[in-house]
Amino acid sequence: xxxxxxxxxxxxxxxxxxxxxxxxxxxxxxxxxxxxxxxxxxxxxxxxxxxxxxxxxxxxxxxxxxxxxxxxxxxxxxxxxxxxxxxxxxxxxxxxxxxxxxxxxxxxxxxxxxxxxxxxxxxxxxxxxxxxxxxxxxxxxxxxxxxxxxxxxxxxxxxxxxxxxxxxxxxxxxxxxxxxxxxxxxxxxxxxxxxxxxxxxxxxxxxxxxxxxxxxxxxxxxxxxxxxxxxxxxxxxxxxxxxxxxxxxxxxxxxxxxxxxxxxxxxxxxxxxxxxxxxxxxxxxxxxxxxxxxxxxxxxxxxxxxxxxxxxxxxxxxxxxxxxxxxxxxxxxxxxxxxxxxxx
Numbered sequence: 001x002x003x004x005x006x007x008x009x010x011x012x013x014x015x016x017x018x019x020x021x022x023x024x025x026x027x028x029x030x031x032x033x034x035x036x037x038x039x040x041x042x043x044x045x046x047x048x049x050x051x052x053x054x055x056x057x058x059x060x061x062x063x064x065x066x067x068x069x070x071x072x073x074x075x076x077x078x079x080x081x082x083x084x085x086x087x088x089x090x091x092x093x094x095x096x097x098x099x100x101x102x103x104x105x106x107x108x109x110x111x112x113x114x115x116x117x118x119x120x121x122x123x124x125x126x127x128x129x130x131x132x133x134x135x136x137x138x139x140x141x142x143x144x145x146x147x148x149x150x151x152x153x154x155x156x157x158x159x160x161x162x163x164x165x166x167x168x169x170x171x172x173x174x175x176x177x178x179x180x181x182x183x184x185x186x187x188x189x190x191x192x193x194x195x196x197x198x199x200x201x202x203x204x205x206x207x208x209x210x211x212x213x214x215x216x217x218x219x220x221x222x223x224x225x226x227x228x229x230x231x232x233x234x235x236x237x238x239x240x241x242x243x244x245x246x247x248x249x250x251x252x253x254x255x256x257x258x259x260x261x262x263x264x265x266x267x268x269x270x271x272x273x274x275x276x277x278x279x280x281x282x283x284x285x286x287x288x289x290x291x292x293x294x295x296x297x298x299x300x301x302x303x304x305x306x307x308x309x310x311x312x313x314x315x316x317x318x319x320x321x322x323x324x325x326x327x328x329x330x331x332x333x334x335x336x337x338x339x340x341x342x343x344x
Contacts, residue, residue, distance in 0.1 A: 015164040017330070019156035020295060023306040023323040025313035028128045028150070032136045034121040036089040040100060040114045041073065041080035047113030051084055054109040059087035066126035068141040080115060085140065089119065129154065153324075166199050170273045171297060171328040173204055178217070178275045178335050180241040181206035188335040189217040190241075191274040193225050193267065196292055202228060202270060203244040208236060218274055218282035222289050225267055267291040275332040277303030277325070283311040286321070293322045297332025 042048055052069050061067055070084050092098050104111045122140040127133035130151045133144040152158045159167065170192050177190030187207035194201055205220035215234070224244040226232040236242035267289040275297045278286065283304035286294065299307045305323045312323050 015161070015168040018168075018326055018328055020159060020164075020167065020324040020327050021156055022150065022153040022158075023310065023312070023325055024129070024150070025310055028132075032127065032132050032139075033124045034139060035124040037120055037122050037140075038086040038089060038092070038098060038103070038117045039083050039120045040086055040117050041078075042070070042082040042084055042113055043080050043115045044113035045082060048082060048084070051109075051113060055084065055086060058104075058109045059091055061085070061088070064088075064122070064124070066143045067122050068143065071141045084114070085120075085122065086114075086117065167273070167295060167327055170194050170199075170201070170271075171275070171295065171332075173201065174273045174275050174297075175328065175331050175335065177204050177206040177241045178332075180239075181208070181217070182335070184210070184239075186210050187217075189274065189276050191217040191221045191272060193221050194271045194273065196269055196271045201245060205236070205242045206239070208239060208242065214281070216279065216282050217276075218272070218278050219285055221272065221274075222267065222285055225270065225289075229266070265290045271295065273327065275328075275335055276300050277305055277307060280304040280309065280311065283309070287311065287317055287319050290319050291321050293324070295324045295327045297326070297328050298336065299325065 042051065048070060055069065061069075067085065070082055073081050073083055086103060089098075092103065098117060100111045100114055100117055103109075103117070120140060123136040123142055127136045127142060127144050128147070128150075130144075130146060131154065133142065133146070136142045136144075149158065174190035174192045177192070178188045179190075181190065182188035186209060189207045191205050192201060193203040203221050203224035205217050205224055207217045208215035208220050212234070220234075220236060220242055223232045223234050224236065224242065228244040228246055267286070269292055271293045272286065272291050273295045277296045277298065277300040278294075279300070279302055294305065294312070296305070302308055304311045306325055310323075311317070312321050314320070
């Protein structure tokens, strides 16, 4: 019952017509939050080291270790080449009347070498992606520890031509399965599970909710993977497009857990291609099944991996995985349009 990768002949789409973009966590994708702070020009450059040392003691920037205390003056031709971050506005009891003298009225900091205060906005948390870093740096210099894979992924350049060709073929198989479901009067959603190490197709499934309300395409594929390992709860034999690959040998080549010595769990080391963004139930099933990576074509109004929720990135769950959207987006969107046309 080995699934055959079906390539749709004469397709108008190729691997250059779509881009796989990462679905990042909220922390990575949301706008930079800003907080108000007082800054002042350094009128005597020789006082810089002392001022920074004394300010760090008198007004420590707790939780803002990513902020650089001193920056070069933005205004060209300014007589004061440097500006220093003095403190957060929230650190001053009566911020409306704050002056350089009032902030340093207590012992610990000599205001010698400082000009008049002014208010700036600084990022309240460290940037996690290059777009966040570029936005944060427009307000105040910020440290940034770049994840280069995320940077490349956001540009749509993470996958090589050979990788995109494989991804294209797998999603084409999912599209073919979705069309088969549609012809049977079910939801036009298809899915394919692939061994990421060998690109071997492990299972192909489609929506089967005519038989059971929980038989979403993703759930069907997970059960077919379990059947390939000698388990599973259901039979989809009456649907030719729902099939699985029996292991080539009794030995599972996927990586074992070196800490516990346990065998891989259901979808460990596998990737899933699905035409439409999974719902909450399917997303949680993928967490439980330990899927390695997921690729979907088009979003869903109730999608749980980018649209409504980002379950794959929740820190409180015991498994997280990468998600990419947009693989064969146009063809996957066509499936939804065809469904609406049939309904009308």
